[in-house]
Amino acid sequence: xxxxxxxxxxxxxxxxxxxxxxxxxxxxxxxxxxxxxxxxxxxxxxxxxxxxxxxxxxxxxxxxxxxxxxxxxxxxxxxxxxxxxxxxxxxxxxxxxxxxxxxxxxxxxxxxxxxxxxxxxxxxxxxxxxxxxxxxxxxxxxxxxxxxxxxxxxxxxxxxxxxxxxxxxxxxxxxxxxxxxxxxxxxxxxxxxxxxxxxxxxxxxxxxxxxxxxxxxxxxxxxxxxxxxxxxxxxxxxxxxxxxxxxxxxxxxxxxxxxxxxxxxxxxxxxxxxxxxxx
Amino acid sequence: xxxxxxxxxxxxxxxxxxxxxxxxxxxxxxxxxxxxxxxxxxxxxxxxxxxxxxxxxxxxxxxxxxxxxxxxxxxxxxxxxxxxxxxxxxxxxxxxxxxxxxxxxxxxxxxxxxxxxxxxxxxxxxxxxxxxxxxxxxxxxxxxxxxxxxxxxxxxxxxxxxxxxxxxxxxxxxxxxxxxxxxxxxxxxxxxxxxxxxxxxxxxxxxxxxxxxxxxxxxxxxxxxxxxxxxxxxxxxxxxxxxxxxxxxxx
Numbered sequence: 001x002x003x004x005x006x007x008x009x010x011x012x013x014x015x016x017x018x019x020x021x022x023x024x025x026x027x028x029x030x031x032x033x034x035x036x037x038x039x040x041x042x043x044x045x046x047x048x049x050x051x052x053x054x055x056x057x058x059x060x061x062x063x064x065x066x067x068x069x070x071x072x073x074x075x076x077x078x079x080x081x082x083x084x085x086x087x088x089x090x091x092x093x094x095x096x097x098x099x100x101x102x103x104x105x106x107x108x109x110x111x112x113x114x115x116x117x118x119x120x121x122x123x124x125x126x127x128x129x130x131x132x133x134x135x136x137x138x139x140x141x142x143x144x145x146x147x148x149x150x151x152x153x154x155x156x157x158x159x160x161x162x163x164x165x166x167x168x169x170x171x172x173x174x175x176x177x178x179x180x181x182x183x184x185x186x187x188x189x190x191x192x193x194x195x196x197x198x199x200x201x202x203x204x205x206x207x208x209x210x211x212x213x214x215x216x217x218x219x220x221x222x223x224x225x226x227x228x229x230x231x232x233x234x235x236x237x238x239x240x241x242x243x244x245x246x247x248x249x250x251x252x253x254x255x256x257x258x259x260x261x262x263x264x265x266x267x268x269x270x271x272x273x274x275x276x277x278x279x
Numbered sequence: 280x281x282x283x284x285x286x287x288x289x290x291x292x293x294x295x296x297x298x299x300x301x302x303x304x305x306x307x308x309x310x311x312x313x314x315x316x317x318x319x320x321x322x323x324x325x326x327x328x329x330x331x332x333x334x335x336x337x338x339x340x341x342x343x344x345x346x347x348x349x350x351x352x353x354x355x356x357x358x359x360x361x362x363x364x365x366x367x368x369x370x371x372x373x374x375x376x377x378x379x380x381x382x383x384x385x386x387x388x389x390x391x392x393x394x395x396x397x398x399x400x401x402x403x404x405x406x407x408x409x410x411x412x413x414x415x416x417x418x419x420x421x422x423x424x425x426x427x428x429x430x431x432x433x434x435x436x437x438x439x440x441x442x443x444x445x446x447x448x449x450x451x452x453x454x455x456x457x458x459x460x461x462x463x464x465x466x467x468x469x470x471x472x473x474x475x476x477x478x479x480x481x482x483x484x485x486x487x488x489x490x491x492x493x494x495x496x497x498x499x500x501x502x503x504x505x506x507x508x509x510x511x512x513x514x515x516x517x518x519x520x521x522x523x524x525x526x527x528x529x530x
Contacts, residue, residue, distance in 0.1 A: 088400050111402055124397035126389075138401045141408070191401065 031157035031189060035224045039066035040101035040114065040194045042227065047086060047096035049079075056082045057093070058251035064244075069221045069228040071238040074248035075273065080231040081121070083248065084197050087229065088118045100195065114195075117188035121200040123180035125172040125187075132168035135159060135187045158186035162216060178209030185216060196220065198230040202237050210237065217241040235274055239263075247273060285486075292406065292486045293478070296414045299407040303415055306407070313416030320377045321370075321424055328369055329428035333357055333435030336365070341439070341446035350446050354453040355460030357436035361429050362461055362469045368517065370424045371476040374417065375509035379484035382413055383505035386488025387498040395489065405489065414481040421477035422470040429469070433457060468529055472520050479516060480509045 042064040049057040056079040064070045074080045085091045087098055089105050098105045100114055125134050135155045138144070145151050159165055162182035172180055181201060188196050198217065202210040214237050220226050221241070232238055238245055238259075245262045247254040247270050255262065255270050265271060303310060336357045344350050386409060389395050398405050433454075440448040487505035491497050 085396075090396050090399060115402075116400065118397075118400045120393045120397060122393050124393040126394055126397075137403070141401070141403045 029157070030153055031161055032223055034154060034157075035189065035192055035226065038101070038114075038194050039225065040227055041066045041068075042087065042195065042229070043097075043099040043102075044083075044087070045097045045099070047083070047098065048094050049082060049086065049091065050094055056251055057086070057096075059096070060248070060251070060253055062246055062253055062256065064227065064229065066227055067221075067225040068243045069217065069230065069241055071230045071232060071242035071245045072248050073232060073235065073238045073245055073273070075233055078248050079251050080233075080248055081199055084118070084199050084229065084231045087195075088116050088197055115191050115193045116195050116197065117191045117193035118197040118199065119181065119184045119188050119201060121203055123172070123177070123184040125180055125183055127172050130169050130171055131159070131164065131175070131183050132156075134172065134183060135190055137187065138191045154190055155186075158190045159183075161189065161219075162186045163212065176209075178205045178212065181205065181209075181213060182216070185213075189220075193226070195227045195229065198228065198232075200232055200234075201230060202232065202234050210234070213237075214240045249273075288490070289482055289486050292410065292489075293482045295406045296410050296482065296485075299404065299411040300415065302407055303411065306412055309408075309412035310415050310419075313412050314420055316381075317374070317378050317416055317420040317424075320381070321373055321420075322427065324377065325370065325373055325424055325428050326431050328373065329361075329366070329432040330435040332365055332369060332428075333361060333432030333437075334439040336360055336432075337436035337439035337446065338443065341443055341448075345446055350440075350448060351452050351456055352460075353436065353440045353446060353448060354433075354455070354457035357440075358429075358433055358457035358461040359465060361432040361436075362465050364469075364517075366425045366429045366432065367421075367469045367472040367476060368513070370421055370428050370473060371480060371513045372510065374421055374424065374477070375480045375484070375506055375513065378417065378420075379480045379509050380502050380506050382481070382484040383488040383491075383502045384498060386485055387491035387501040390489060390491045391494060391498060410481075410485045410489070413485060414478070417481035418474055418477040421480075422473040425469055425473040426466075429466075464529060468524055471524065471529070472517065475516060475520055476513050479512045483508045483512055 042062075044060055044062040044064075047057050047060040048055075060079075060083060062070075072080050072083060082091065086093055087105070092106065100110070100116070103110050103113065105116075126137070129137065132152075132155050135158055136151050139151045139154065145154075156165065156168065159168060162185050164179060164182055164186065167175065167179070167183075172183065175183070185201075201213045201217065205213065217228060217230060218241050221228060221243070230238070230241060242259055244256060244258055246256045247262070249269055255265055255267055257265070262270065262274065265274075337353050340356050341350060341353045344352055344356070386395075389409070395405050395409075398408060437450055437453045440446045440453050441450060484505040487501050487508065491501040
């Protein structure tokens with residue numbers, strides 16, 4: 001499996017070489033050239049999941065187009081994170097299916113052909129590893145490159161993209177929550193994923209850092225055209241980054257549309273949810 | 280039902296860990312890291328415990344043996360007691376208390392703060408990445424620690440036998456008797472037990488750590504649970520391992 005992963009990732013390997021890179025000037029460019037994502041869509045088909053008597057997902061159906069950034073918006077406890085954990089394969093549904101590029105994510109061969117990355121709400125960095133070791137973990141464990149200098153180059157590039165150059169050798173315990181979130185994003189990027197999932201990317205961050213995370217998600221959409229699924233209850237972020245917004249309420253998708261369509265919705269539940277809290 | 284659930288979970292984790300041992304060479308750096316941590320945490324304390332355990336054995340047994348004119352057998356008694364039972368059990372308790380508890384705390388914290396989930400999303404098997412190096416390191420370190428504690432314990436017994444006026448043996452007599460009674464089979468007996476105890480402690484502590492859900496309170500609860508579970512499993516299995524070794528004429 002690792003060999004297939006290696007083949008899949010090294011198809012873009014030459015782009016890491018500044019000599020062959022089209023725009024091999026800035027270090028950040030190296031990663032952007034590396035990220036030649038297969039544009040894949042996601043189809044969530046009547047997904048149901050209960051925990052005891054608590055029906056968290058009650059038949060979620062949603063289509064996400066390739067290269068699209070879809071924000072799943074909903075209040076706390078509406079099942080957003082549970083839905084995300086199903087898409088990444090950390091949870092199994094009671095019924096229903098999730099297809100990525102037409103393949104069921106629970107098929108045994110799915111992981112041979114597709115890589116999905118997730119930026120966790122808690123960042124989930126390994127405290128015993130430095131920032132650069134955290135970012136390089138996937139590349140090293142799967143032996144994507146035999147050349148250590150390529151891994152270092154890619155890691156530096158990823159850290160530059162998220163604005164954390166020169167932070168390679170410090171431990172996660174020495175950086176702020178916002179920086180941790182960006183390291184987690186860098187770690188997800190170097191996986192060269194087909195899809196990136198963000199779980200509450202701005203939760204607990206100050207307005208400046210919230211803006212930075214929003215810019216990062218938008219930049220990825222613009223420059224890499226990667227399919228992104230963002231779960232949040234931050235309405236400002238949702239309207240800032242989304243191509244489409246899906247409102248999740250009580251385990252069901254209430255409405256799906258572009259930010260303009262959601263703003264113009266006549267559904268009273270949607271209007272209640274997106275109206276400003278303080279006027 | 281809970282008992283069978285835990286027993287099945289422990290066995291499942293043990294089998295999966297054995298499977299991933301095939302990758303131990305590739306992950307040798309992680310195994311050495313764990314060996315270094317275990318050594319750092321146990322060698323100084325182990326020396327202290329062993330020195331005084333050997334000493335107290337000689338202190339208790341020496342005068343009694345001297346009453347019957349058998350004081351020259353103190354070396355053998357201390358040596359055999361340490362090699363067969365006290366050494367492996369004390370080393371196991373030390374490893375479970377100092378290293379096992381740290382393993383559980385670390386893995387439980389990683390479970391609670393989604394780090395295990397992050398490994399899974401990166402398609403890195405948590406058993407291969409986290410459990411297997413700890414398992415191999417503990418299984419290697421525990422017998423080595425037993426040998427180390429035995430040697431220091433013997434010395435502690437010798438010092439007490441020499442300075443205690445009720446026994447008053449020379450080092451020469453003490454160690455001659457010890458070498459006559461403690462043979463290779465007796466040493467191997469203790470080392471086989473230590474190896475099994477290493478398996479039990481590492482698997483029990485990693486299992487409890489990986490299964491932790493909740494928050495900081497559950498991490499503390501898991502650490503206590505893992506240490507108690509290790510103690511109980513080590514002491515219960517000691518009896519059965521001894522029975523098997525007796526059956527195989529290795530005791």
